[in-house]
Amino acid sequence: MSGRVLVVDDNNLSRMMLTRAVREQGHAVEMAADGRAALEMLSSDSFDLVLLDVLMPEMDGYQVLEAMMSAPNLKHIPVIMVSALDEMDSVIRCIELGAQDYLPKPANALLLRARINASLAKKQMHDLEMRYVAQVEREKKRADDLLNVVIPIGAALSGERDFGTLLDRILGEAMAISHAEGGILHLRTEDEHMRVVTARYQGLPDSEAAAKAAAAEPAIPLWRHGTDEQEHRQLVAHVAWVDRVINIADSYDQTEFDFTRLHQFDADSGLRSVSILALPLRSGAGQVIGVIQLINARDPASGQVVPFDAHLEQLMTSLSTLAGVALENYRREQRLQQEIEILRIEIDEKREARAVAELTETDFFRQLEAKTDLLRRRLEEAGGGN
Secondary structure (H helix, E strand, C coil): CCCCCEEECCCHHHHHHHHHHHHCCCCCCEEEEEHHHHHHHHHHCCCCEEEEEEECCCCCHHHHHHHHHHCCCCCCEEEEEECCCCCCHHHHHHHHHHHCEEEEEECHHHHHHHHHHHHHHHHHHHHHHHHHHHHHHHHHHHHHHHHHHHHHHHHCCCCCCHHHHHHHHHHHHHHHHHHEEEEEEECCCCCCCCEEEEEECCCCCCHHHHHHHHEEEEECCECCCCCCCCCCCCCHHHHHHHHEEEEECCCCCCCCCCCHHHHHHHHHCCCCCCCCEEEEEEECCEEEEEEEEEEEECCCCCCEECCHHHHHHHHHHHHHHHHHHHHHHHHHHHHHHHHHHHHHHHHHHHHHHHHHHHHHHHHHHHHHHHHHHHHHHHHHHHHHHH
């Protein structure tokens, strides 16, 4: 087990000897000649262990230890006090202040190794625990976001009855949650293309014109022209085939996808599409029916363009799934209404035919038909006599 150790001692010879002994045990070592320098280094850099001398001018080891234990970002770093003092009172005071252990000068190599390894093991366990806590907090926040943000949005989308408004709301909600500067929604067509159905941009001099220009872009084929090979160089087509989220930190600094069209759009509009998040829209049956492409995540505090973070990626995946289901339900409802209308027309036609048939089979209609035939013959005879 190796770690990054800070050796703090005002005596140059003692500091160098202890540093060499620690390095020989395989650890990375930095040095500080006094307590103030040590605190500055601890505040600006990351360490796994501090070997701290007790007696130092200006700011002694006790004061450094007290400062560390009162700082939330430093109190978890284990400290081993190192001093020529061989007094029980000094040992007790250091332990009471929060020191992990205590070593007399000059430090015995085997004892030094044992104390360092024990302290590093404790630090490693603490770091692991903190990672677990952070993970639990992230999962809790994700669950809260799903309950308080995404699911209500999904319910609202499912209740939308206008197709154009539904598409705009799906894209608008995705952009709002992700703090995206732009967004494009593609739908899969029957002839296996991804067609832009709506686009939005914010912060451009003419955002409406930019959105119309994006919507006017040619559809992206899902198959390479003239072949039976799937198209994967175009990001939207790739997402439609692989059915997973693609998160790109910088579209100008990657070679996997062809962003020629997007970068040409940037040149025409004045935008610079850096961070990209592409999410599949899935139907209730799990089929990809569309792709949302979000552009330029903005940090709410600084306003700078940043990559879409992992937590946001998971949240947007949940939103895209709900949006896809709402979209598919809308389409299914429209198809059902069309089928009902066709069925109604067929029923009306059959009902009309049946009514005509019933009328022509009545005695009245037969008598009327016989009289009509008799009248027609007499007219013909009269005409022939002239």
